[in-house]
Amino acid sequence: DVKVTQSSRYLVKRTGEKVFLECVQDMDHENMFWYRQDPGLGLRLIYFSYDVKMKEKGDIPEGYSVSREKKERFSLILESASTNQTSMYLCASSFAGNNEQFFGPGTRLTVL
Amino acid sequence: AQRVTQPEKLLSVFKGAPVELKCNYSYSGSPELFWYVQYSRQRLQLLLRHISRESIKGFTADLNKGETSFHLKKPFAQEEDSAMYYCALEGYNQGGKLIFGQGTELSVKP
Numbered sequence: 001d002v003k004v005t006q007s008s009r010y011l012v013k014r015t016g017e018k019v020f021l022e023c024v025q026d027m028d029h030e031n032m033f034w035y036r037q038d039p040g041l042g043l044r045l046i047y048f049s050y051d052v053k054m055k056e057k058g059d060i061p062e063g064y065s066v067s068r069e070k071k072e073r074f075s076l077i078l079e080s081a082s083t084n085q086t087s088m089y090l091c092a093s094s095f096a097g098n099n100e101q102f103f104g105p106g107t108r109l110t111v112l
Numbered sequence: 113a114q115r116v117t118q119p120e121k122l123l124s125v126f127k128g129a130p131v132e133l134k135c136n137y138s139y140s141g142s143p144e145l146f147w148y149v150q151y152s153r154q155r156l157q158l159l160l161r162h163i164s165r166e167s168i169k170g171f172t173a174d175l176n177k178g179e180t181s182f183h184l185k186k187p188f189a190q191e192e193d194s195a196m197y198y199c200a201l202e203g204y205n206q207g208g209k210l211i212f213g214q215g216t217e218l219s220v221k222p
Contacts, residue, residue, distance in 0.1 A: 004155075031208045040121060042198060043156075043212040050207060058209075090156065099144060099208045103156040 003027070004104040006091050012110045019078040021107050023091030030096040032074035034058075034066060037088040037106070049074055050096065081111045114139050116201050118213035125189050126221050133184040133216045135173075135199030145175055145182040146200040146210070156198070159184075169193070189220045 007022035023032065031050055035043040035058075045058030047066040055066050063085060067075045074093075078085055088108050092101040115138040125131055137143060147159040160168045162175040162182060173184045182199060199213040 033209075035212075040214055042118075042214040045209065045211075048209060092156075094208050096208065099146075099202045099210065100158050100161070101208070101210060105155050 004091060004093055004102050006089075006104040006107050008107050009105060010108050010110075012112065013078075013081050014112055015082060017078075017081050017111075019081050019109065019111075021076040021078075021089055021091075021109070023074045023076070023093075023104055024072055025074075025093040025102070026072065027093065027095075027102070028071065029093035029102075030071075031094045031101075032068065033092040033094075033101065034064075034074065034076045035090045035092065036060070037090055043090065046076065081109075083111050085109065086111045114143075114201060114203050114211050116199050116211050116213035118197075118199055118216045120216045121214070122217045122219065124219045124221065127191055128188050131184075131186045131189045131193070131218065131220075133197050133199075133218060135182045135184065135213060137180050137182065137199075137201050139180070139201060139203055141203065142177075144202045145173070146202070147171070147173055147182075147184050148198045148200055148212075150196040150198070152195070159197070189218075191220045191222055194218055194220045 004025045033048040034046040049055045049068045065077045091104040094101045117136045145162045149159040150156045171186045198215045200210040
């Protein structure tokens with residue numbers, strides 16, 4: 001069974017704080033993705049990675065950065081959190097050449 | 113530009129009634145289309161993809177290239193079908209990157 005885990009289910013941070021969201025998958029997937037999920041907007045891709053140390057911007061990368069130092073781990077970083085980054089963040093992973101994505105449980109981030 | 117549109121935010125039906133969740137896409141080539149589902153308190157998961165032409169949990173979806181649609185259908189809705197449904201598209205040579213629609217919440221009333 002594919003397991004994608006995210007470090008926190010709920011997170012509350014203050015404006016201006018640096019925030020780290022961690023995602024780990026245990027199926028040796030090459031691809032990893034970070035989305036934010038907002039009502040009425042669906043899932044929007046923030047960043048994705050095809051391999052270790054490789055990253056590409058998605059549709060809404062502004063205000064975010066990512067890190068992939070190991071194949072199983074993909075981190076999303078909010079350098080200076082703002083209230084408009086309050087959202088549900090979903091991590092996903094997939095094999096290269098297979099477009100079925102497996103999702104983590106999500107992290108609900110609130111920025112005060 | 114590639115785009116997926118789900119025109120209904122909320123669809124409410126009674127148990128046993130037919131269900132159709134609409135999905136329209138904008139893409140110039142031959143995309144792969146998917147439906148993902150998120151049940152309450154569960155993670156998002158793949159429901160079905162058009163290339164497999166399967167029926168999953170009684171749901172089917174046919175890709176209509178002429179109308180650029182990929183509507184999800186079920187002849188008799190069940191209460192356990194209540195969930196959030198997302199249509200998604202992968203364009204050619206996109207390396208697994210998906211574009212999701214806005215989502216439709218399906219509520220099946222007893």
